Amino acid sequence: MASRVDVAVIGAGPAGLAAAVAARERGAERVVIIERAEQLGGLLPQCIHNGFGLLYFKRDMTGPEYEKAFIDMARSRGVEAMLEAMVIDLDAERGITAVSRRHGYMKIKPGSVVLAMGCRERARGALGIPGTRPAGVMTAGTCQRFVNIEGYMPGSRYVILGSGDIGMIMARRLTLEGAKVEAVVEIMPWPGGLIRNEVQCLHDFGIPLLLEHTVTFIHGEERVEGVTVAKVDAERRPVPGSDRFLPCDCLLLSAGLIPENELSCRAGVEIDPVTGGPVVDQNRQTSVPGVFAGGNVVQVHDLVDWVSWEAEAAGRSAAAYADKGRLKRADGVRVLPGKNIRYVVPQFISGKDDVTLHMRVTRPGLKATVKVGGVMWKRYRTVRPSEMVILEVKGQALREAGVKGELAVDCEIRGGD
Amino acid sequence: MSPRETVICIGCPLGCRVTAVTDRKGTVTALKGAECKQGQKHVLEELRNPVRTLTATVRTGDESFPLLPVRTSRPVLKVMLRPIMRETAKVKVKPPVKAGDIVIANVLKTGADLVATADWPAPGEGV
Numbered sequence: 001m002a003s004r005v006d007v008a009v010i011g012a013g014p015a016g017l018a019a020a021v022a023a024r025e026r027g028a029e030r031v032v033i034i035e036r037a038e039q040l041g042g043l044l045p046q047c048i049h050n051g052f053g054l055l056y057f058k059r060d061m062t063g064p065e066y067e068k069a070f071i072d073m074a075r076s077r078g079v080e081a082m083l084e085a086m087v088i089d090l091d092a093e094r095g096i097t098a099v100s101r102r103h104g105y106m107k108i109k110p111g112s113v114v115l116a117m118g119c120r121e122r123a124r125g126a127l128g129i130p131g132t133r134p135a136g137v138m139t140a141g142t143c144q145r146f147v148n149i150e151g152y153m154p155g156s157r158y159v160i161l162g163s164g165d166i167g168m169i170m171a172r173r174l175t176l177e178g179a180k181v182e183a184v185v186e187i188m189p190w191p192g193g194l195i196r197n198e199v200q201c202l203h204d205f206g207i208p209l210l211l212e213h214t215v216t217f218i219h220g221e222e223r224v225e226g227v228t229v230a231k232v233d234a235e236r237r238p239v240p241g242s243d244r245f246l247p248c249d250c251l252l253l254s255a256g257l258i259p260e261n262e263l264s265c266r267a268g269v270e271i272d273p274v275t276g277g278p279v280v281d282q283n284r285q286t287s288v289p290g291v292f293a294g295g296n297v298v299q300v301h302d303l304v305d306w307v308s309w310e311a312e313a314a315g316r317s318a319a320a321y322a323d324k325g326r327l328k329r330a331d332g333v334r335v336l337p338g339k340n341i342r343y344v345v346p347q348f349i350s351g352k353d354d355v356t357l358h359m360r361v362t363r364p365g366l367k368a369t370v371k372v373g374g375v376m377w378k379r380y381r382t383v384r385p386s387e388m389v390i391l392e393v394k395g396q397a398l399r400e401a402g403v404k405g406e407l408a409v410d411c412e413i414r415g416g417d
Numbered sequence: 418m419s420p421r422e423t424v425i426c427i428g429c430p431l432g433c434r435v436t437a438v439t440d441r442k443g444t445v446t447a448l449k450g451a452e453c454k455q456g457q458k459h460v461l462e463e464l465r466n467p468v469r470t471l472t473a474t475v476r477t478g479d480e481s482f483p484l485l486p487v488r489t490s491r492p493v494l495k496v497m498l499r500p501i502m503r504e505t506a507k508v509k510v511k512p513p514v515k516a517g518d519i520v521i522a523n524v525l526k527t528g529a530d531l532v533a534t535a536d537w538p539a540p541g542e543g544v
Contacts (some may be wrong), residue, residue, distance in 0.1 A: 048486040048534065049472045052489050062472055066533035068516055100463050148474060151483040164446065174503050176473065195432035215455050312503060381452065 006322040007315070008096055009033045009108035010087050010263065013042020013312035014304050015295020016116035017070040017079075022315030023114070024077040026320050032110070033078050036086040040074075041067035044304075046148045050168050051196065055305035058195065058286070066304060070395050075317070090140025090267040094290045111322030114314050115264055115278065115293040118235035119300055122256040125250055127161075131218030134225075140166040140254040147173060155250030159227050160184045163214045165302075166191035182246050185229055187214045187236055190364050192386055194302065215251065216243060224249050240402025257300045259333055267291060274343040275299045281348040282313035282330035282355050289326070292318045299358060300346045302388050306358065333403050338364075338410035342385070351403045353395040358388050359409060373408055375401045383411060424463050425535065426456040435460045452459070468492035473505045475520055477502050485510050485537055489529040494531050497527050504533065 006028040009016045012035035023031045039045065044052075047063030054060055072218035074081070091308035115116065121130070121139040136155055144166060144246040146152040156179050158169045163186040171181045182203060189212050191198050193351040199285040202209050210229065216238050217228035231242035259277040270279045278286040284294050294314030295307040329347035335357065342360045349355045357372070361383045370381040375397050383389055391410075426433040433456055437449040437520040445464060449541075451457045462468075470492045474484035487505065501524055512522055519532040 045486075048488075050470045050488060060470065065516060068535065148486065149484065151476070174472075176498065195425065195430065196427040199427050203425070204469070270462070294478060348459060361519055379526075384430070385482045387430050 003030070005030050005032050005108055005110040007031045007110055007114060007318045009114040009116055009315070009318075010096075010187075010293075011035060011042065011116035011186070011297070012040040012081060012083075012099055013116065013118045013295065013309050014044060014066070014070065015118060015297065015314075016042070016114070017067075017074050018308040019114040019116055019292075019294050019315030019318065020079040021070065021073045021077050022312035023319040023322075024079055026316045027110075027270070028319035031319075032108075033074075033081045033088055034085050034096070035081060035083050038084050040071050040081060040083070040353050046141075046145050047169075048390040049173070052304050055303065056308055069304045080179055089207060090263045090291075092268045092288055094267075095291055111325070112292065112318040112371055114311070114318045115269075115291065115295045115297050116295050116314075118258040118262065119259045119261040122253065122258055124253060127146065127253065127255055128163075129215055131227075132220055134218070134223050136220070136224035136248075136250045137218060138250070138252060140164070140170045140252045141203045141251070143252050144170055145175070151358075153177060153179065155248070156180065157213070158250045158252055159229070159246050159248040159250045160252045161227075162186060162253060162255030163192040163209060164254035164256065165197050165199070165335075166194050167252060168197040169200040169208050169253070170231075170252060172205060173411045175205045175207065175240075179264075181205075183208045183210050183229070184212045185210045185215055187212065187232055187255075187414050190384065190386070192256075193417050194386060202323070208386075214238065218251060224251055227251055232306070255361035257296065259300065261297060264291075264293070264297070267281075269293075272343065272347060274337070275345060277345075279317045281322075281344065282329060282346050282350050282353065283317035284310065284346065285317060285321075285327060285329060290318075290321050300344065301358075302386065306388065306390070310358070313358060323375040327416060328348035333398075334406050336406055338408040340368075340411040340413055341409050344409050349361060349393075349407070350400050351399075351407075354400075355393050355395070355398075357393060357409065359391070359413050360388060361385055361413075363413070365411075365412070365413030369414075371410045371411045371412065372399065373403060375403060375407070383413065424460045426451060426459055426463075428453075428456050428459045431456075437461075437464055439530060451462070467495040469495050469498060469503060471498050471501055472509070472534070473502060473504050475531075476509045478509055485514060485520075486534045487531050489524065489535050490532050491529045493524075493527040495528050500525055501527070501531070510537075512528060 006024040044063040044067035052066040061229045089097035159180035192234040226247040265409040292314040294311030330350035344359045368380045371377040435450040
């Protein structure tokens with residue numbers, strides 16, 4: 001990598017691909033994606049189900065089809081990719097250290113960096129489920145890779161802990177492949193994934209969804225033989241006497257996704273403790289100049305379409321930074337999550353320009369009104385923690401309101417669940 | 418058919434719970450709970466003949482790329498999902514395959530083709 005790299009993108013999932021394409025379109029000469037896997041696309045190749053691209057392409061696509069659309073764009077725009085290359089360090093001056101079998105040890109100093117490392121699944125160790133440590137306990141995404149890419153069925157009788165989208169999609173996939181899914185167990189009073197997945201993956205196949213339940217014990221020596229499932233109280237603690245045994249040979253975990261920010265932390269990027277991702281301004285610039293971020297590394301999105309759009313913004317900004325060697329921060333106003341709002345991204349906005357706010361509510365509700373300070377409000381017939389609330393705010397409205405310093409976003413919920 | 422049936426509309430994130438009242442012949446006489454006209458249409462369709470897009474994989478026989486992802490080219494009747502799954506187990510594809518190539522034409526006379534959703538071999542380094 002002797003020659004100059006304008007924009008280096010870390011990760012070739014949907015965010016990395018979209019960021020790279022956008023950076024090229026914004027005029028960056030040399031855009032290189034560094035990817036640790038042997039192929040492009042991140043997790044998309046194993047997401048063989050449909051439901052992708054409905055917003056971005058106005059078409060119902062599968063994961064591989066969505067991936068191919070972006071790979072084709074990347075190819076036609078002259079994006080370069082280094083596969084099986086692992087970034088092991090990123091410093092505060094955008095210095096990248098990477099290793100690959102083919103290129104050896106590499107030092108790259110690009111004009112700007114886009115963080116697009118995505119997220120990973122919460123594993124058993126982070127959930128603290130008591131019991132033995134037999135084979136057959138894995139995340140839903142690991143199982144998805146076994147079944148959809150490698151062609152293995154890891155078990156024949158499943159319990160799925162957590163009703164995230166991947167878990168529900170795997171419930172359907174495994175059922176269609178001939179397995180029995182005993183139940184999807186969800187600790188919260190509402191499902192963790194999209195409604196369409198609850199209907200098409202669980203209801204369609206008569207798979208029970210046990211809300212306000214959790215797995216309290218894993219049984220089996222060599223192999224999982226079953227799990228104990230119990231009801232939980234309002235504090236999410238198991239209710240004594242409510243436990244029962246569910247036989248199974250596999251326990252899948254679909255209990256949340258965690259943005260992957262080890263590299264961001266090495267570079268000294270400020271992390272939002274709520275999102276688990278970098279604090280970004282309106283241009284998706286992090287606290288480290290010239291380092292941008294987009295996609296699930298910033299916040300766990302509900303739909304890939306939003307990942308692509310967010311990463312494009314990061315890619316465009318990265319191209320602008322690489323060109324001028326600087327990009328003015330769009331951080332005049334700090335956006336604060338208020339009532340019933342868990343987080344808002346971006347955390348900083350210019351306060352002058354049009355901006356799209358992405359946020360998550362803390363609880364589901366009907367007849368909700370999201371208020372952006374005294375600037376504007378918007379009504380939503382329904383809000384759910386599993387779905388991002390997207391709100392476009394006009395720069396003119398921000399200027400007219402004379403917003404300075406901080407801007408709180410609140411959600412008033414008038415109806416129940 | 419039961420005189421009342423509840424369907425969750427998945428036309429939008431609202432997820433209306435729509436209750437359909439049917440007469441003895443099974444004709445829907447009233448719909449309650451749908452917030453919009455499109456939702457009513459969706460629910461009627463869901464009661465009359467529910468359809469789904471099926472996605473699955475077929476074997477390739479290749480060690481490093483053992484499965485090719487496939488989908489139905491259009492939604493098929495829900496009752497056809499399992500029968501089509503059995504068909505996917507019977508076929509084996511040979512490279513090269515392009516996304517969109519037909520793997521099984523008019524699968525089980527549903528009017529839908531089973532088509533590949535990925536290129537095989539997959540694109541390599543250099544993009």
